Amino acid sequence: MGLPFGVRVPALFKTPTGAALLSFLIPGLGQASAGYRVRGAIAAIPALAFLGVLALILAYDRGSLSGLPQDQRWLTSLLIMDAMLFVYRLWAVLDASVLAAKARPDTFQIVGPPSKWLVGVGVGVLLMGIIGVHAAVAELDLTWQHALDCRTGATPCWFDISYPQCGRPFPADAEFGVVGVNHGIDFSANPCQGAGDGPPELTWAGGVTAQLYANTGNPGPDLSSRWPDAQTSPRQCNTSTVAGSDTADCAYDYGWNAAADAYKTAASAYVSLGLASPGATSTPSPNVWWLDVEINNSWRTDVTLNVADLEGAVAYLQSMDTAGIGFYSNQYQWNQITGGTSVFSGYPSWVAGAGSAREAVADCSAKGFTGGRVAMAQYHAVGFDGDFLCQAIARS
Numbered sequence: 001m002g003l004p005f006g007v008r009v010p011a012l013f014k015t016p017t018g019a020a021l022l023s024f025l026i027p028g029l030g031q032a033s034a035g036y037r038v039r040g041a042i043a044a045i046p047a048l049a050f051l052g053v054l055a056l057i058l059a060y061d062r063g064s065l066s067g068l069p070q071d072q073r074w075l076t077s078l079l080i081m082d083a084m085l086f087v088y089r090l091w092a093v094l095d096a097s098v099l100a101a102k103a104r105p106d107t108f109q110i111v112g113p114p115s116k117w118l119v120g121v122g123v124g125v126l127l128m129g130i131i132g133v134h135a136a137v138a139e140l141d142l143t144w145q146h147a148l149d150c151r152t153g154a155t156p157c158w159f160d161i162s163y164p165q166c167g168r169p170f171p172a173d174a175e176f177g178v179v180g181v182n183h184g185i186d187f188s189a190n191p192c193q194g195a196g197d198g199p200p201e202l203t204w205a206g207g208v209t210a211q212l213y214a215n216t217g218n219p220g221p222d223l224s225s226r227w228p229d230a231q232t233s234p235r236q237c238n239t240s241t242v243a244g245s246d247t248a249d250c251a252y253d254y255g256w257n258a259a260a261d262a263y264k265t266a267a268s269a270y271v272s273l274g275l276a277s278p279g280a281t282s283t284p285s286p287n288v289w290w291l292d293v294e295i296n297n298s299w300r301t302d303v304t305l306n307v308a309d310l311e312g313a314v315a316y317l318q319s320m321d322t323a324g325i326g327f328y329s330n331q332y333q334w335n336q337i338t339g340g341t342s343v344f345s346g347y348p349s350w351v352a353g354a355g356s357a358r359e360a361v362a363d364c365s366a367k368g369f370t371g372g373r374v375a376m377a378q379y380h381a382v383g384f385d386g387d388f389l390c391q392a393i394a395r396s
Helices: 005-012 016-025 029-033 037-060 062-070 072-100 105-111 116-149 248-272 303-319 331-338 357-364
Strands: 157-161 176-180 211-215 288-292 324-329 349-354 374-381 384-389
Touching: 016 029, 016 072, 016 116, 029 037, 029 072, 037 072, 072 116, 157 374, 211 248, 248 303, 288 303, 303 324, 303 331, 324 331, 349 357, 357 374, 357 384
Parallel strands: 157 176, 176 211, 211 288, 288 324, 324 349, 349 374
Antiparallel strands: 157 384, 374 384
């Protein structure tokens, strides 16, 4: 006849695996269960002190916790504390297991002698749990630190800014920057990319080494005063030989013209900063260019016209001396605007929309919305748009 449940359960917690489980939950409890009560009390002091301080903070100063992700010193302290707790909990679990293995014979008479194989598996699972928990805390801490000032060295710190940051503080400690040349729509200028309204954004982004992005759109002939008419190059739009203003060729010309205007705007900004000679029609050094494809700009319902527009923009930038070309968007917007085309699969994606640096890292490992690789992933970084550099941006 089996022993009563109330007898077997306490005895199980005196086995190596049971004692390890107790110390996994509360360090020192497993030692006490194995008969080493004084040792267990001493082992529990750090855990009880930590829980006590945490309880006091939650009771009297809970609001201070919300500011920790924005304080570099606290984040560094948290990382050190996490490492110390990791070592402490590993020791507590292993120590409890070893002490319980020396249990009194009467314990083994109740539950049977411990199987070394089962003990190894049980304790191993607990140790893996400890490693997983503390690794997750460390990863979150490092992500917050990277979002603050990118001094971790794991990934270069990039930010992108444009007209909304005019006259406002720029991100600090940025290693590289991307600047929007437009004022939110094509055929418009960001007033502070060069000398003008407030500190120049191109200077903050590294001057001649800055990366640039231009807004795109395809409003059609009925909505745009900039729509090509009687244009013969690069393609014919509503000419004497090719009639029609609402065609793929016209959309191509519109994209070409918009990219040309954006490029001219950037060249003028460099001139205003003295980084290019007066009257220069090109930027002083080849820049990487990104074409911003978002649904908040005007697009046609016929996605083939939108694709033609983007082909024209790419063709213009290819005709200039650039260091690379890519697209900024996300999969949803790309599908809505282009129908999910793979025409641009040879160009890298700069993925928008991540709510955190951790999500951006995951975006880096996914396939780009163009069908090609992901070069950068944008995320919200303490009031700014931060960017993880996934891969180098090759010349396209």
